Amino acid sequence: MQPVVHFKNVNKLYGELPAVENLDLAIEPGQFVTLLGPSGCGKSTTLRMLGGFEDLTSGEIYLDGKPISHLPPHKRNVNIVFQDYALFPHLTVRRNIAFGLELKGMASGAIHKRVTELLSLVALQDYAERMPAQLSGGQRQRVALMRALAPDPNVLLLDEPLSALDAKLRQQMQIELKTIQQRTGKTFIFVTHDQEEALTMSDVIVVMNKGRIEQIGKPSELYARPHSRFVADFIGQSNLLECTIVSVAGTVGTFDWRGNVVHADVIGSTAMPGAHATLALRPETLYCLTAKPEGRLALKGRIVHRVFKGAHTSITVALENGTSLVVQLDPVALSHIEGDAVWVGWRERDAVLLAS
Amino acid sequence: MRTYFSDLPKTALGASYWLFAVYLVLPLALMMAMSFKDANFIAFPIGNWTLDWYGKVLHDKQFLAASLYSIGIALATTICATIIGVWIALLVSAENIWGKSAIFALACLPAVVPGLINAISMRIFIRAVDIPTGTFAIILSHTVHAVPFVVIMVLTRLRSMPANLVDAARDLGADPFVAFLRVTIPYLMPALLGGMIFCVLTSIDDFVRTFFLGGYQPTLPMLIFAKVQGGMSPEINAMATIVLVVTTAVGLYAEYLTRRSRS
Known part of the structure; x- marks a missing residue:
């Protein structure tokens, strides 16, 4: 399938400073694609280049x-x-949405019909004659969305559109956005720094950092198999283990982590024994036991910190090797308190070897 | 009593404000009162009241001609000053323009230069380039004086304009000119209205520049001045009262429009 949007070797410099470097990105039609990254990572610049509001220093967009x-x-x-x-601000909701259609030279009857149709898509039929100042944040958001969809663009670009809304409304709008995207079948390119937003809505997430793409993948892939330290840390929470590779046997590697022997999958890695490596562990994949288990990895430690977070409890365990791990537990399953001695471990397939 | 004395500064401030208000309003009130006096000279007591002076003024061909002339000059001034003022404001608000602050300072200079200096320099200038005194010269100098007010009002409004508005219009298919007409101009409307009313009022009010640059046809202030020279009479009071009422009404209406379009 031909990509609907294709960035080919795109570079953007602000003076001497690169905002976007060697960007190669192909976006399939009909997908909800999110550009995710911290502020200054080049995601907004990428979007604005596609919209035509920033010039490219080199490369081409198709x-x-x-x-x-x-x-x-x-x-x-x-x-x-x-x-x-x-x-x-000087136009009613209806005239706002009609703006792009009027400029296309559409007949006024057809415009009226199309705008009414779009308003009903977001249940704002009764607000057609209101001014933007008379709408709530969520309603304005919907009007802005419909105004952008009205001229039937190939691709809809969304530049952190939910950041001004409160948490509850934001979650509601995430679902609404995704529903509208699926119903219209349009390609959405969504820019955000909020990883939760990205995980909720996207078919594909493009993680960006310092003007470069760190990793592209489905939300579940990125979460389960981050390639880099940056992705492991930026999406969700990770324990990062600095190890040395001891040996590799088939798909399982043996690592030395501050005197402890640990194992992890090494599929797709070319790491050689003796090299330095970083393992990433999600807090919810760790187990925490009061007695030393037989035949399973178990590192001895002491609980130093405990935070109740409603759906789960997060504890920090200081290990005997001088480091600490964050473990996420079901709050009813275990009721450890600070100072308790525990055994922490993980299944080897849950440890991810990072490429960088 | 204690509260009374502790409020003394406040009381003094309030009282002096009202004193000032009386000082402001009293001459105007006297002038208006005298325009209703049924006698040829201005003095108390008024005795008999009449509207005759108004009738006389409204049938005074000189007064009507001078009024029309003043209004014509004011409208021409307003159109020129608005176009130039908006253009300068856009230029100054653009992101990367060389000599931006110099442009702004130059455009605003006439607001602080004394009217007399402005008038004399303009007089010398029109002689040098061979423009006769008269309507065109008056409009030239009134425009120079009015531009800074348009620039400042429009610039203030432009600075409060979200940058994304024009981007949104462009994004939805408007070329730069259409975006300017359909988004920027409506957004600037309150400032434009305010600035334009200001232009009209300063132009109608101006005496010094008109005096130096005018031809044989008198504007309203010049006519009133000539009449005062010939001796005060309640007719002049009636003229001044009409001017006062009309300009105040225009000013208040402009304020109302500005407020309405802002909310």
């Missing part, structure tokens, strides 16, 4: 196979939902 980097914003068939919505 939309439906055609190069578009020389086109001004109004000649590109992509629309943006801006972070602060950017609704026109």
